[in-house]
Every structure is written in structure tokens, then in C-alpha cells.
Amino acid sequence: MTTGDTFGRTIQLFLVDGKPTGLRKATIHGWTGVVFVSSQSTFAKLTERDEVDRTGIYILTGPDPEKEGMTRVYIGSANSVRERIKQSAEKREFWETAIAVTTSDDDLSKGHAEYLEARLIQITAQAGRVTLDNGTQPDTSRRRLPEADVANMEQFLANLRIILPVVGLDMLKPQPRAVTQTAKPVDERTTGEVQFEIRHKSGVQATAVEEDGEFIVLEGSEALIDTGYVQHHTAKSTKERLLTEGVLTKEGVGDGENKLRFAKPWTFSSPSAAAAVILDRHSNGRIEWKVKGSKQSYHDWQQVQAAKQEAAE
Known part of the structure; x- marks a missing residue:
């Protein structure tokens, strides 16, 4: 079933070693792109693949050693992904994870790969979800390609936007409006999003929205803090x-109050992750x-939305 511009896509995820922790190969039905995902332990198997000895792009990703909780990413391109990804690694x-992107019919040229590399770096920098390890940002306007080739490469990027989150790398997704459009009230x-709130007996108050599957706690x-409760390492x-x-920040908080204030909105992985930070303890968000303005919990609200969607289908 389709609604508006929304339609289904078929992604095939092949476990090369037959193990979920082994080398993975991801493709989209009707697309010539081939995406391989490896860990450090399966890196040798990745570079042995014939498909990787082709023109394409690659991504190295892992925890940012300088910013706890952040992901660091390096993006590159090469006539032979095999050789360049080894050098970069x-x-x-x-x-911790290496991703190689080539094509099943080996139809990417050096110009195509350089265009994709530049656009990936540009989009990733704009999204601001990861730290880029690339020292410079290539100018896409200098990657001169025929108009038809540019259109084809943009479609290639559109497919990468779909497949990269599936293999665990959500670096291209734009930040929610609630985070980026802070100049607006x-x-x-x-607008159009349901607001949620926590009104705790301690006096702490918080407001959030869920936008495109992400839970954002709003500024203010x-x-x-300093409740003495045992906290999960991630929340701490x-x-x-x-x-x-x-x-x-402590700005705007009275002296002696054991609380902080959000100076700007922040995206959390779940309502529980947000509640744990706000209440300074393990919490079921x-x-x-x-x-907002009712006693209906997030859980009950979700149940109502699910029932409405089921009825509409």
C-alpha cells in the first residue's frame, strides 16, 4: 500500500559468513549499488571481495575518541576501494566498522566516485550527527559531471540515504526541525507535532516532541542533578x-536548586533515555x-495512534 509519495523498498541483507556478526552485503532491488559492511575482525574478508577491487566510495566509522557518545566518520573514494580503504584504515x-560501496556492473567512473565522496561529506557535515575525520570538505561544484550523470549520482545518494541507516549508520539524516529552526518560536x-511533558514532584518540568521517530527535549x-540515585552509565x-x-546549564536556575536547564533542544534515542537524564535516575519514559495538558502517558498515546492507523488501513 502507498500513501502520497511513500512507497515500499526491498532491501536484501546477505550474511556472507552466515553469521549476524560477520561480513554483510546489502543491496536494494533494482539498484546496481552494492554495500559491504565489516568489523575489524572481518576486514580481511571484505578486502578479498572482487567487488571491492572496483571504483567506489568507503566509510570508516567508530566511537569518537575526543567526544564521548559521538561517532567519528571518515569518507573516501578510490579507483580501487580495496587498496585505499586498507591505507585509510x-x-x-x-x-570499528568499515563500509565499502561499489556497483555490481562496475559502472562508476573516477568522476562519479569523487562526486559521491564530496556530496557525502557535504551532507554529513550539514546533518551534524557525527564528527567528520576528513580534514577538508571537497567542493562539489568542481566535480564537473554531465547533467545526466549528476542526476544518476543523486539517485545513488538517495539509495544510500535508505540503506546506510539499515546497516547502522545514520549520518545523512537531517536534524529535526525542532533542533535546527531555533530562530522560530x-x-x-x-507545528503538527504532539508535545509531551514531565511535571515531577521535585518541581522539575520538561517538554518534548517526537519528530520522524526521534525524541527531542526542548529548550527551557x-x-x-545530585539526587543520589544509581544511574545507568549511558545516562550519566x-x-x-x-x-x-x-x-x-545552571543559567536561569536559582542558587541552591539541584537542577539544570536545557539551553537548547537535544535529540535523545528514546523517551526513556530523555527521562533518565531529566529525572537523574533509571526511568521508563x-x-x-x-x-501535554493531560494524564495520557506516552505509551497510551502510542496505543491510540496504532489503533487509528490500523483502522485507516
């Missing part, structure tokens, strides 16, 4: 990072968050 210690930039929200490290980056 030897120079970089941060990477909250109500204006969250508050978070408890996230709060430390938010303090370091100036997202959470599906229960803690309520639809």
Missing part, C-alpha cells in the same frame, strides 16, 4: 556530555512522559 585507530517549529526544560555519560557542550 591503517592511519586511523578510531574505526517553539510552537511554530513544532529542566533536569535534576550523556548528562556529562550535555554539560560539556553547554546544552545543560513511556510512563513518565505525558501528553
